[in-house]
Amino acid sequence: xxxxxxxxxxxxxxxxxxxxxxxxxxxxxxxxxxxxxxxxxxxxxxxxxxxxxxxxxxxxxxxxxxxxxxxxxxxxxxxxxxxx
Numbered sequence: 001x002x003x004x005x006x007x008x009x010x011x012x013x014x015x016x017x018x019x020x021x022x023x024x025x026x027x028x029x030x031x032x033x034x035x036x037x038x039x040x041x042x043x044x045x046x047x048x049x050x051x052x053x054x055x056x057x058x059x060x061x062x063x064x065x066x067x068x069x070x071x072x073x074x075x076x077x078x079x080x081x082x083x084x
Contacts, residue, residue: 013039014037019039023040024040025037025038026039032056058084061084
């Protein structure tokens with residue numbers, strides 16, 4: 001027989017006093033995600049926190065396009081046409 005416990009929905013999980021006390025409920029430092037909370041299912045070490053959030057859609061388009069040889073002028077043209 002393995003360990004067992006309650007099955008929580010999201011609201012219960014984020015409100016759980018033990019999870020909050022152990023620092024498992026975290027908020028990313030990115031201001032665009034201020035209302036977003038994450039849940040660390042286990043603590044890796046003291047003071048370990050989520051440091052980053054997922055990249056925003058299109059955040060690295062210019063960098064990747066540049067590596068593929070697309071000129072800055074072409075990137076601007078594609079942006080103006082709302083392709084990227």
